Amino acid sequence: MGSTLAALNQAPAADFVSALGAVFGHAPWVAEAAAAQRPFPTVGALFAAMGGAVHGASDARRLALLAGHPEIAGRTARSGDIAPDPIAEQASVGLDRLSDAEYARFEALNASYREKFGFPFILCIERHGRASLLRTFAARLACVPDAERSTAEAEVMRIAAIRLNALVDGGGGLPTTGRISTHVLDTVRGRPAAGVALELVEFVSPTETAIVARATTNADGRTDLPLIHGRPVPVATYELRFWLGDHFRRVGPSLDLDLPEPPFLDVVPLRFGVGDPEAHYHVPLVATPWSYQTYRGS
Amino acid sequence: MGSTLAALNQAPAADFVSALGAVFGHAPWVAEAAAAQRPFPTVGALFAAMGGAVHGASDARRLALLAGHPEIAGRTARSGDIAPDPIAEQASVGLDRLSDAEYARFEALNASYREKFGFPFILCIERHGRASLLRTFAARLACVPDAERSTAEAEVMRIAAIRLNALVDGGGGLPTTGRISTHVLDTVRGRPAAGVALELVEFVSPTETAIVARATTNADGRTDLPLIHGRPVPVATYELRFWLGDHFRRVGPSLDLDLPEPPFLDVVPLRFGVGDPEAHYHVPLVATPWSYQTYRGS
Amino acid sequence: MGSTLAALNQAPAADFVSALGAVFGHAPWVAEAAAAQRPFPTVGALFAAMGGAVHGASDARRLALLAGHPEIAGRTARSGDIAPDPIAEQASVGLDRLSDAEYARFEALNASYREKFGFPFILCIERHGRASLLRTFAARLACVPDAERSTAEAEVMRIAAIRLNALVDGGGGLPTTGRISTHVLDTVRGRPAAGVALELVEFVSPTETAIVARATTNADGRTDLPLIHGRPVPVATYELRFWLGDHFRRVGPSLDLDLPEPPFLDVVPLRFGVGDPEAHYHVPLVATPWSYQTYRGS
Amino acid sequence: MGSTLAALNQAPAADFVSALGAVFGHAPWVAEAAAAQRPFPTVGALFAAMGGAVHGASDARRLALLAGHPEIAGRTARSGDIAPDPIAEQASVGLDRLSDAEYARFEALNASYREKFGFPFILCIERHGRASLLRTFAARLACVPDAERSTAEAEVMRIAAIRLNALVDGGGGLPTTGRISTHVLDTVRGRPAAGVALELVEFVSPTETAIVARATTNADGRTDLPLIHGRPVPVATYELRFWLGDHFRRVGPSLDLDLPEPPFLDVVPLRFGVGDPEAHYHVPLVATPWSYQTYRGS
Incomplete structure (x- = not known):
């Protein structure tokens, strides 16, 4: 328009x-x-x-x-x-x-x-x-x-x-947008974790959260689109939550992983703050049923 | 007695x-x-x-x-x-x-x-x-x-x-106790993170938590006593919360880390399930201002 | 042609x-x-x-x-x-x-x-x-x-x-090629590690190596081209070697990291085997002067 | 005496x-x-x-x-x-x-x-x-x-x-000794990796190594004794080498891990420098068949 x-x-x-x-x-x-x-x-x-x-x-x-x-x-x-x-x-x-x-x-x-x-x-x-x-x-x-x-x-x-x-049609091109993206790696099998449900919430107050996005990882362990993109990322504290336990429940039987109930890791929260709305926040999850790591990636 | x-x-x-x-x-x-x-x-x-x-x-x-x-x-x-x-x-x-x-x-x-x-x-x-x-x-x-x-x-x-x-005096010796312990490592400086405030909460329902223990890490990055010990660890989902941002705010100026506000990592939650009340759950945090990892240790 | x-x-x-x-x-x-x-x-x-x-x-x-x-x-x-x-x-x-x-x-x-x-x-x-x-x-x-x-x-x-x-012009398109790529993240600063020298060697025998590629990471912490690409990745044991110590020597003074000599991490070797010549082996290095991790990424 | x-x-x-x-x-x-x-x-x-x-x-x-x-x-x-x-x-x-x-x-x-x-x-x-x-x-x-x-x-x-x-009998007690120790965690199964063969070598020149110690991890994933202890740790570059591939070959079949040959990780080298002979260098390996991490621990 x-x-x-x-x-x-x-x-x-x-x-x-x-x-x-x-x-x-x-x-x-x-x-x-x-x-x-x-x-x-x-x-x-x-x-x-x-x-x-x-x-x-x-x-x-x-x-x-x-x-x-x-x-x-x-x-x-x-x-x-x-x-x-x-x-x-x-x-x-x-x-x-x-x-x-x-x-x-x-x-x-x-x-x-x-x-x-x-x-x-x-x-x-x-x-x-x-x-x-x-x-x-x-x-x-x-x-x-x-x-x-x-x-x-x-x-x-x-x-x-x-x-x-x-x-201005075509996006204009002024640097006014940031991104939040993620990537889930399953290091039991050495490959992307597909089909992992996840959500991104924002802390609108120290105790109250609002859901920003819900997604499921694709075959490459990523979401099809970044969780926030095409606009500034509001300065806030966010939490990415991954239904990792469900993932290993699905792949576990074929691996005979013999996971306990409740599992050691079930819903994994990664909480992080955004201070630069025009930046890219890549927040991956590298995980097994018993360990995980994250870092600000690129 | x-x-x-x-x-x-x-x-x-x-x-x-x-x-x-x-x-x-x-x-x-x-x-x-x-x-x-x-x-x-x-x-x-x-x-x-x-x-x-x-x-x-x-x-x-x-x-x-x-x-x-x-x-x-x-x-x-x-x-x-x-x-x-x-x-x-x-x-x-x-x-x-x-x-x-x-x-x-x-x-x-x-x-x-x-x-x-x-x-x-x-x-x-x-x-x-x-x-x-x-x-x-x-x-x-x-x-x-x-x-x-x-x-x-x-x-x-x-x-x-x-x-x-x-x-029976002297503990009895039947294997009826488990433990939850932690250890915080600061890998910017390659040493234990001392003085980190933390708390352990239990999810008494999917949305409600109760505080189990509060502690501060000692010079070795550990708590003086395990967070649960001398009794079974109740089967439950727990969350360890570390005031990591405060730690790097303290050591950051001497390192000139130039951290944003809000920091990328502030309160770091590690959520994990306990299925074996007589086991030892060692849940360390290995962290920088921009990354962390945890695993079930021993 | x-x-x-x-x-x-x-x-x-x-x-x-x-x-x-x-x-x-x-x-x-x-x-x-x-x-x-x-x-x-x-x-x-x-x-x-x-x-x-x-x-x-x-x-x-x-x-x-x-x-x-x-x-x-x-x-x-x-x-x-x-x-x-x-x-x-x-x-x-x-x-x-x-x-x-x-x-x-x-x-x-x-x-x-x-x-x-x-x-x-x-x-x-x-x-x-x-x-x-x-x-x-x-x-x-x-x-x-x-x-x-x-x-x-x-x-x-x-x-x-x-x-x-x-x-056949245009690459043909039969799946006959694999890749080895890497990515270096500096988690002291939460950003890609640029300017890191690295080499890829192949073990031509259990004790003898031959250099396959040399490169330096760009601003995104990656090499401009994958270290092997456009051809099968020969089945072999490889070692990626990163001059990580030099990187932190360069950025260390501005951070006042006070690194020892010799540093804890200097040349970091990541040794890995390739069994599938048509696959993509992404082998990142996520590092501080005192810690690192790698995994098969995607 | x-x-x-x-x-x-x-x-x-x-x-x-x-x-x-x-x-x-x-x-x-x-x-x-x-x-x-x-x-x-x-x-x-x-x-x-x-x-x-x-x-x-x-x-x-x-x-x-x-x-x-x-x-x-x-x-x-x-x-x-x-x-x-x-x-x-x-x-x-x-x-x-x-x-x-x-x-x-x-x-x-x-x-x-x-x-x-x-x-x-x-x-x-x-x-x-x-x-x-x-x-x-x-x-x-x-x-x-x-x-x-x-x-x-x-x-x-x-x-x-x-x-x-x-x-002086009884050790004397002057702080003249350091230590190198390790710990191997298997995060596929969330427990210590027992029976892992390892060796510690010292680089006596940039290209020549000498074996300092050989050991096998015990049930807790540690060596019964530190690899160097009771004396200063000579200032040098060291490499710990872990036969991790053998470990997962042993536990892999029961888990149906379906590992390739050669495996992605076989002998894992951790190379690190010692600059303080009276310090404790704890160098753990936290690993799956497809990932690992190390850090200077305590």
Whole structure:
């Protein structure tokens, strides 16, 4: 539903601005400035031009860019806004499922923040799990204004990069995505473990988890698709859980492994933290019925 | 508070029976039969003589031995009994913390069992976690009477062995105990990881855990005492949890490890099942900030 | 320099036979029989037709196919032959470097074999290291004639498959190749180990090794190309040797790892056997200065 | 054949000096000084007194202590000397097996060293493998005289500590010994691997190895005794070799592991360096037929 870069390069300026105005929601002047610098050889060059327009703008305009940004989980977001699909962006972190109490607390944080800094709290929420969002909000509320304004502007750029990628056909090519993948090796038999059920959960709080993905390993011991891909990996603690006991129950009889009940290893949890949403987290499981190992692979 | 084997060998028969009568709670005739065969070179020989008395007794006596056994979690147990410390034995599995609904269900199972087999459900409960107890109860209720009677008698012998061990000074020496131990190695530095906080929890149901032990590793990367020792390891699923992230936060700065926040590994859970209560489960953690492995060691 | 399958399908029969006659060196009738069954949708179908021609031929013709095969390391091979490049095929296993004594022993084995079975010893030598070749020769000399004749014919088919692959442009596609690859992970830093020098050696005898490949890991911790690929992996014992100590000497100072001299791990040897020449042997090294692991990966 | 510390504390001074004079071979005055400070509560206190006597002596005496020390592998050592069993001490590093050429080179090094520093090259050779000895000799020859004199004196103290330990009954208790030990775990079956043949070799040069010990694992997967113990572990590169393939050939059939020939893992070499002769090097092997890991344990 987007446009190709080639089409954007050749379109009338008004169409270009219309196509890309939402990248910086309340600031069509960014797209206008970029339109004048066409053609762009890559989406990266286009994005750099937009960034250059922001950084070269007057202080008042830059502040207005922040001040006009929709509040996260605020009334604006709930009641609709001109920014592209903020509800969908915010849904990723579960803000649409906040309890009334959490919503009230969030509103209070938003109010404190806006009072201290003069613009709403801006965060590229697709890059954060719920626990990380709350930690980050508290940490940023404590920052000094100058540093915080830079941070907010950097977040605006991150949000813009994701939007631009979505609007340009062919993926856009800005580095806004990460991955979580896995691989299960059965070292009793020296081959990939096929047919292993697994799930990926995120710790939305220290004691509460939400299922992110479920899959079964294929003949190569991998999942057909990465468990998270094509988007940032939210900063969070995750747990991969493998139904390893079922695997060895299936292959065990032919091997006469004589496994006890309950088995030594049944559901194997691998718990790991993600701190870099644009990175690849390859988390393999190399296992026997009596041992396993994992490591951050590549 | 017990007696030595030497003293038991030389005591008047009545004293011997008085000292060991509770090993088979309602059946002093077992101790009487053993008294006549003294002296015993080892506690094992004494226990074998008691077992011989049971197996050589008349069918009626053997059935009475089962029929007179206190019910688990039944009214008898709640209101006191002549067997040695049944409350303490049963407390190990959390039966004293059953909800009213669970208590009612247990009573119903007990009634069905007694009706089918003519004697109460007997299980050496120190060898079972709560989930295993319920699984075992259901499985045994489905057994054919002859097999179940043999199973019940074997459990009587297991209960007797633990009691005999407790009554004879110097440990008794019957193999009624198992162990869970661990060892944390830091392979960034090639040495034991000291000062690592850890806890052992038991899954009392698929989603509910109870803390069994907390400890901190010593200079050799081990806990000063095994996490479970000196008693059977209840059949259950356990999880060892290591505060590995804290360890590398402490040693990381001197190594300039440059760890992210959240770290890749923070609390590391090792989940494993115990099926053999008299075995040693050595479950080490060999780790870096980015990898770990475990195996059933020795 | 080969032909495409499409061209072979459309060529005059004589050209087809001329292009593929050498696949079964002394038996152009195989190619002739296949020519009549054109067109073939795949090289596999073409190869199956050639195999069908062999298996459907008279006993005398099949025996002649074996009897006419050049002897390995025999006078024929030394003095030239009509088969395509037998010297190059035999060079792979080092037969061109036999000492006079080894050559004499080989000649004696060849003579015994030919006397017992009536045809020369045939083996697809690209699938064997020197030690495996000698073991296989001794084992086959002890076989009963009927079984050995089947074995010899199977080897003729293996040789033919490799030759056919080489003669048809685009790789041919018959599964005649295996691979040895590796991957070095540095789990101190949780990332691939780049710039690690390594070598692959083959044990040509229990005490003698020959270097097969030398490489340095790239940014992903892998070698740019597999260490063996595009050909069968000779059945042999191999050793991968990694200059791991040099790696941690390079990254160690920035991490303040304080490594001893000599280091605990310096050159790390991973010794492994290959029994299936058409398989992929992925042999990774997951390491710190004080630990490592390997496994057959995928 | 030694004396107890108690006996030494009470003996006439002359007997004390006679018993311990050889600890500092050409310097009975060290023992004389220590005799006057008796009694000693521990061998450590006795050794400290001897060290105090050395460090408190006149410069001339201390230089004489070095100058009078027998040369390593020199004529003195070959023709006998008053120091206790220097031949046996030197045999440990294989100096008695030097070729004539090596002997000549050693003599030349000795001469250069003596000319530069005015005393012979002194090294506690039980702490060095042959390669380390040669490396150390070359490195020390390049040192400045003051530093080298301190190094030489430290080596005299190391030699003295080992001699004193040997002369005092009950082990003496000075920390002069290290250990190499191993442990083999079979993680297919989750238990120690018993009956595994293994050997420990030392690299006496980059390409030449000498067997240090051979053993077979016991029921706990360990060797009955450490492979090196009760003495320093010479600084060297070692290789532990495990006949793992034989182990899985034995247990494989009952497990129906269907292992190839040659197996993926047959003889597994673990190569590691020792830089601290008084440390414990625990080098376990945790293995399946298709994977293994090792680490410096404790």
